[in-house]
Amino acid sequence: MIDCLRSLLRPVSGWPAAAVAAASVAAAFSASALAAPAAPAPPTAASATMPASATPAAAPTVPAAAMASRVLACTACHGKEGRATQEGYFPRIAGKPAGYLANQLLNFRDGRRSYPQMTYLIEHLTDDYLREMADHFAAQDVPYPPPPAPQAPAAALEQGRVLVQQGDAARRIPACVSCHGSAMTGVAPSIPGLLGLPRDYLNSQLGAWKTGQRRAHAPDCMADIARQLTPDDVSAVSAWLAAQPVAGGGKPARTLPAAMPARCGGVAEVPVAAAVSAR
Numbered sequence: 001m002i003d004c005l006r007s008l009l010r011p012v013s014g015w016p017a018a019a020v021a022a023a024s025v026a027a028a029f030s031a032s033a034l035a036a037p038a039a040p041a042p043p044t045a046a047s048a049t050m051p052a053s054a055t056p057a058a059a060p061t062v063p064a065a066a067m068a069s070r071v072l073a074c075t076a077c078h079g080k081e082g083r084a085t086q087e088g089y090f091p092r093i094a095g096k097p098a099g100y101l102a103n104q105l106l107n108f109r110d111g112r113r114s115y116p117q118m119t120y121l122i123e124h125l126t127d128d129y130l131r132e133m134a135d136h137f138a139a140q141d142v143p144y145p146p147p148p149a150p151q152a153p154a155a156a157l158e159q160g161r162v163l164v165q166q167g168d169a170a171r172r173i174p175a176c177v178s179c180h181g182s183a184m185t186g187v188a189p190s191i192p193g194l195l196g197l198p199r200d201y202l203n204s205q206l207g208a209w210k211t212g213q214r215r216a217h218a219p220d221c222m223a224d225i226a227r228q229l230t231p232d233d234v235s236a237v238s239a240w241l242a243a244q245p246v247a248g249g250g251k252p253a254r255t256l257p258a259a260m261p262a263r264c265g266g267v268a269e270v271p272v273a274a275a276v277s278a279r
Contacts, residue, residue: 006121009073067136073121074133082137084198086148086242091201094140097252099189101134103216103266112215114208144196144246151199152239156232160240163233164194173228174261176237179221184244186252190267195246202238210234217265224262 062070071082074093078084082094093101108118109125122130150157162168164184167175176194180186186193194202208214209226216222229237259271 006073009070009121009125062132062136067132071133071136074137081140081142083140083142083144086145086196086198088198089201089204091197092144093137094142095250095252096138096192097186097188097190098131098134098138099266100186100192101137102131103190105130105134107216112217114213141249144250147196147243147245150239150243152236156236157240157243159232160236160238163229163237164240168228171228173225173233176241178258178261179256179264181253181256183247183253184241185246185248185250187256187270188252188254190269191252193246193250193252194241195244196250197242199238199242202241203234206234206238219263219265221262221264 075082077090078093079088079090082092084090084092084094104113105122105125106127107113108115109122109130111119152160163173164176167173167178177184180191180194184193184195205214206226206229209223210229212223214223226234256270259273260267261273263272264270
């Protein structure tokens, strides 16, 4: 199955859009199609050295039919249009900032995030190809379902709310809202929202930051923060976030109201507090 999905992601540039769609769908059901498309050429020296947060040069728009067939491998796990569900492990990718999605695809491909199935699917894809996929899912405007009932006692939920909204200065834990936005829907182009995600997924990602299984470009601010969290903190934060409704259709904010409390790799376009910048 994973080989079949991988075949859907291989570039087929130069084919008519209708042929792209037909070939991709056929690949999902025909074993003989799995070896047909050739793997793309490796990234050029220029693209390999481009910072993950850099804005690439304008590229021709990919036809909608070609994108729909290309992302079949993604929607097999992330759901129709990338909207996922609250019941599953896989996160929603629809409507997330394009820069964030592109960075994460690059992180999976280049080994900064550890999830073998994802790495296997995209390990031969170029920077531009991955960014086109990120742009596609970022443009999806689909509604969020209501949140599930809270999955923790009231005291734990309050602990989570305080950490999300206020942080803990004594332990050098900034409030989540200071980077992810007051509505917790993220900030364009590179900071993700934290609402509308399953509790199990939030738990696993905070744990991955703590253990080094998930990394980002240096300075890795999320790893520094996660290492300050106790297991009870992680459980409380994920339980509170998973129980919150998503405001404003989940659209990311354009800017933060104040500078970020720490410098983070991959989001160089966001101002950082002077005291932190001087370190």
